[in-house]
Amino acid sequence: MRRRWLFADQLGPHHLDAPDQPVLLVESRAVLRRRRFHRAKAHLLLSGVRHLAAELGDQALFLQVDTYGEALAQVDEPLDVVQPTSYAADRFVRERGIPVLPPRGYVTTREDFAAWASGRRGRLLMEDFYRWQRTRLGVLVDGVEPVGGRWNLDHDNREPPPKRPTLGVPDPWLAEEDEIDAQVREDLDRMERDGQASFVGEDRPRWAAVTRAEAVAALERFVEHRLPHFGPVEDAMLAADPWMAHSALSPALNLGLLDPLECVQAAERAYRSGAAPLNSVEGYVRQVLGWREYVWSVYWHVPPDYRQRNALQATSDVPEWFRTLDAAGEVTARCLSSVLHDLRERGWVHHIPRLMVLGNYALQRGWDPEQVTAWFHEVFLDGYDWVMLPNVTGMSQHADGGMMTTKPYAAGGAYINRMSDYCRGCAYDPAVRVGERACPYTAGYWAFLDRNADRLAGNRRMRQPLAGLSRLRDREELVAQERERGDAPP
Numbered sequence: 492m493r494r495r496w497l498f499a500d501q502l503g504p505h506h507l508d509a510p511d512q513p514v515l516l517v518e519s520r521a522v523l524r525r526r527r528f529h530r531a532k533a534h535l536l537l538s539g540v541r542h543l544a545a546e547l548g549d550q551a552l553f554l555q556v557d558t559y560g561e562a563l564a565q566v567d568e569p570l571d572v573v574q575p576t577s578y579a580a581d582r583f584v585r586e587r588g589i590p591v592l593p594p595r596g597y598v599t600t601r602e603d604f605a606a607w608a609s610g611r612r613g614r615l616l617m618e619d620f621y622r623w624q625r626t627r628l629g630v631l632v633d634g635v636e637p638v639g640g641r642w643n644l645d646h647d648n649r650e651p652p653p654k655r656p657t658l659g660v661p662d663p664w665l666a667e668e669d670e671i672d673a674q675v676r677e678d679l680d681r682m683e684r685d686g687q688a689s690f691v692g693e694d695r696p697r698w699a700a701v702t703r704a705e706a707v708a709a710l711e712r713f714v715e716h717r718l719p720h721f722g723p724v725e726d727a728m729l730a731a732d733p734w735m736a737h738s739a740l741s742p743a744l745n746l747g748l749l750d751p752l753e754c755v756q757a758a759e760r761a762y763r764s765g766a767a768p769l770n771s772v773e774g775y776v777r778q779v780l781g782w783r784e785y786v787w788s789v790y791w792h793v794p795p796d797y798r799q800r801n802a803l804q805a806t807s808d809v810p811e812w813f814r815t816l817d818a819a820g821e822v823t824a825r826c827l828s829s830v831l832h833d834l835r836e837r838g839w840v841h842h843i844p845r846l847m848v849l850g851n852y853a854l855q856r857g858w859d860p861e862q863v864t865a866w867f868h869e870v871f872l873d874g875y876d877w878v879m880l881p882n883v884t885g886m887s888q889h890a891d892g893g894m895m896t897t898k899p900y901a902a903g904g905a906y907i908n909r910m911s912d913y914c915r916g917c918a919y920d921p922a923v924r925v926g927e928r929a930c931p932y933t934a935g936y937w938a939f940l941d942r943n944a945d946r947l948a949g950n951r952r953m954r955q956p957l958a959g960l961s962r963l964r965d966r967e968e969l970v971a972q973e974r975e976r977g978d979a980p981p
């Protein structure tokens with residue numbers, strides 16, 4: 492049996508052919524030097540590799556080096572790899588003649604997706620893909636019919652938050668650090684001190700799973716205590732409750748510690764045993780079997796120039812206060828300040844703050860989508876190349892001109908006000924667009940439409956918003972105000 496080179500996001504047992512297969516693990520310092528990661532992300536990656544090396548003992552050859560090339564020069568036996576999850580790593584191993592096995596930890600192969608897409612004449616819709624997945628994999632179906640008679644329960648899952656500070660569900664599983672984490676922390680401190688790396692974000696205790704046993708415990712806790720509450724408020728935000736009822740399992744899934752089918756099947760069992768309602772279970776299955784697999788497949792399906800697309804010709808640099816997660820506390824807008832604070836603390840916020848607070852702001856301000864995509868990659872614990880391009884370049888920044896979404900995800904303060912408790916106690920007012928109390932999201936939304944009116948004119952779904960723009964009495968004043976505001980912290 493060849494020695495299997497496991498990358499840092501291939502840590503689960505399903506990446507090996509047999510439990511005793513010899514393993515190569517590489518910790519590369521150059522990776523951390525190249526970009527300014529969230530400190531918690533650097534910690535998670537090193538902790539994951541080191542925990543697996545410790546678990547495997549002599550079975551693993553564990554090399555702590557500067558570059559991958561340096562590591563390979565020390566290995567004098569044949570290797571193979573499970574297909575890496577980025578174009579760059581995939582190219583790296585193929586160029587060195589290392590045999591590449593099909594990907595694991597995803598249920599959709601490139602061939603599956605190509606076959607599905609070829610029947611759709613270029614019209615790719617996540618909803619169609621998701622139904623196809625459920626049918627072919629037999630998830631939440633009775634025969635060929637969806638359980639409960641409906642494929643899509645989104646209608647039941649878009650409630651605003653309750654009128655209390657927190658949802659009141661038990662916390663997600665949270666890690667307890669050990670001596671390996673202590674060593675990682677010491678090493679990262681030294682790298683920072685010696686100028687070998689620089690990080691953003693706070694160095695809080697690790698919360699996400701890095702071993703298979705931890706990931707299984709985290710999945711069990713989610714299914715038992717939190718999944719029943721997941722659905723109705725999955726799009727809602729509460730300032731004092733960043734977790735809401737989300738699984739917080741994306742770091743573990745993306746480290747390759749859990750298989751998506753085991754997550755989905757655990758959720759389905761909870762429904763079939765009566766432990767969780769259908770809308771919550773369907774909502775969760777849609778995220779994992781639908782969105783995650785769709786994003787993974789789109790990454791490999793789109794042409795290589797996708798990364799550089801910039802359909803809205805957005806060219807401003809991402810400002811430093813945003814890059815450093817508002818470390819200096821300059822942001823007044825309560826929603827943005829609160830989300831950047833949560834991100835600084837944990838390297839994670841759920842999907843609506845990502846899309847409607849962070850991504851929405853970058854889109855409105857016309858920040859360069861490639862820079863925005865790189866930023867998301869660096870500061871999120873679960874950020875990897877494959878997940879960034881479709882989610883950020885495509886869905887959030889509309890840089891692909893509408894392949895991922897039919898219209899840009901731009902929204903004013905009214906959306907944030909409806910779906911959160913942020914606006915209460917904010918210095919701005921979501922209903923005001925000009926003047927001292929003008930909400931930066933509301934004003935930013937109209938300024939975004941004004942800047943992109945010509946580019947969006949051909950989009951049927953933008954007709955109504957553009958008609959609204961042309962009726963604004965204070966349009967000129969608003970545009971001048973937002974130009975003045977520029978990229979200063981709002």
Ligand SMILES: Cc1cc2nc3c(=O)[nH]c(=O)nc-3n(C[C@H](O)[C@H](O)[C@H](O)COP(=O)(O)OP(=O)(O)OC[C@H]3O[C@@H](n4cnc5c(N)ncnc54)[C@H](O)[C@@H]3O)c2cc1C
Nearest residue numbers: 737738739740741778779782783841842845846873874887
């Ligand atoms: C702008 C933007 C950036 C994002 N960046 C990332 C990222 O770097 N890494 C990442 O894993 N997800 C990303 N997502 C998707 C989603 O926000 C996170 O997967 C989710 O918030 C993780 O928290 P959770 O595990 O509690 O998810 P839950 O709400 O519990 O959802 C269950 C699971 O579904 C999967 N999932 C749901 N939506 C997506 C999606 N669009 N893409 C991939 N997986 C999905 C995740 O594995 C997640 O664990 C991004 C979304 C947006 C809008």
Ligand code: SF4
Nearest residue numbers: 824826904914917930
């Ligand atoms: S008023 Fe505007 S800036 Fe303030 S919290 Fe609401 S949406 Fe955010």
